[in-house]
Amino acid sequence: MSSGHNEKVNQQLFLKRVPEGIAGPEDFEAKQLPIPECGDGQVLVESHYLGLDAALRLIVRDSDEFLFRVRPGDIVRGSAAGLVVESNNPKFAVGDYVLASGGVQNFIVSNGEGLERIDVSQAPLGAWLGGFGVSGLTAYFAVTEECKPQPGQTVLINGAAGAVGSIAGQLCKLAGATVIGLTGSAEKCVWLVEELGYDIAINYKDADWYEQLVEAAPERLDVIFDNVGGTILNESLRLIGMHGVVLLCGSTSQYTEEEMSGPSNYIWLGTMRARMQGFVIFDYVERYSEARARMARWIRDGRLKIPSYEVTGDVDVFPEAFQRLYEGKNLGKMLLKLPAAD
Numbered sequence: 001m002s003s004g005h006n007e008k009v010n011q012q013l014f015l016k017r018v019p020e021g022i023a024g025p026e027d028f029e030a031k032q033l034p035i036p037e038c039g040d041g042q043v044l045v046e047s048h049y050l051g052l053d054a055a056l057r058l059i060v061r062d063s064d065e066f067l068f069r070v071r072p073g074d075i076v077r078g079s080a081a082g083l084v085v086e087s088n089n090p091k092f093a094v095g096d097y098v099l100a101s102g103g104v105q106n107f108i109v110s111n112g113e114g115l116e117r118i119d120v121s122q123a124p125l126g127a128w129l130g131g132f133g134v135s136g137l138t139a140y141f142a143v144t145e146e147c148k149p150q151p152g153q154t155v156l157i158n159g160a161a162g163a164v165g166s167i168a169g170q171l172c173k174l175a176g177a178t179v180i181g182l183t184g185s186a187e188k189c190v191w192l193v194e195e196l197g198y199d200i201a202i203n204y205k206d207a208d209w210y211e212q213l214v215e216a217a218p219e220r221l222d223v224i225f226d227n228v229g230g231t232i233l234n235e236s237l238r239l240i241g242m243h244g245v246v247l248l249c250g251s252t253s254q255y256t257e258e259e260m261s262g263p264s265n266y267i268w269l270g271t272m273r274a275r276m277q278g279f280v281i282f283d284y285v286e287r288y289s290e291a292r293a294r295m296a297r298w299i300r301d302g303r304l305k306i307p308s309y310e311v312t313g314d315v316d317v318f319p320e321a322f323q324r325l326y327e328g329k330n331l332g333k334m335l336l337k338l339p340a341a342d
Helices: 125-129 134-147 165-174 186-194 209-216 230-239 267-271 281-300 315-326
Strands: 010-015 028-033 043-052 080-087 097-100 107-110 154-158 178-183 200-203 221-226 240-248 275-278 308-312 333-337
Touching: 010 315, 028 315, 043 097, 043 125, 043 315, 080 107, 080 125, 097 125, 125 308, 125 333, 134 165, 134 221, 134 240, 134 281, 154 165, 154 230, 165 178, 165 221, 178 186, 178 209, 186 200, 200 209, 209 230, 221 230, 230 240, 230 267, 240 267, 308 315, 315 333
Parallel strands: 154 178, 154 221, 178 200, 221 240, 240 275, 308 333
Antiparallel strands: 010 028, 043 080, 043 107, 043 333, 080 097
């Protein structure tokens, strides 16, 4: 075993019970285990960053409706960005940076399948879990291939300060559209306008948020990019424009609900000849490198920012960070920066 990690342990996070409402620390359990052996054809990865996704709440539900179901006693699913510290696989060398979806733990053993080598000269390591990873790619393909905003159009991003929304809004601006963001605090509104270049940001906790939206979009909305679902999607549908697009990218408001509910204002889709469609990033997996090459250029030119909200701590801090994600504390992608990253 190479020097450096022989005195460490592998902390792993398990689901202790099915959460009710927002998942909290009492729903999880961290265990200290020995570092796994790196066998023939295998790679040992030390995690530096773990990504936190709202959609994790969907797969810890007491329901068989979802793929990748996590049951009590299972290791919690998650993606890590880390360093290859040992390799018996010719495709990976010690010192390679990789993305690994091996669950919430310090050390991941892989046969190389599902490991993605990453180029930290394009974007920093942590960014590959967020704005330069699946969240950013989701925003990129949803905007460029599905929503296709044009100069002079008006776009609404619901969940604008999250991992996907914070990138999607910037990409719509790059396309020449007017961009309105809906988010959950006054602080986030200021951040969206001043940091990310949104034209207008509205706090959906304001009693008159819908009136503010009507005022912000006098010509109605050409695109609704929805990450939230629930009341926010339902109300914003009343403002969809002629031949508009409503993209269902996520529905964070519904992940903690026992009974999911859909929009009752769908009649506006008919009236305005608009379309509502689902979107899943994995349809575009063959084109990730092309998207990243363009995004890397925009990052270098200062036209695209990759925001992240880092929480520092070990694996056992993950549940608390996950709770903070649901309380809306994050500006951009929520990351857990592990001790190995220092």
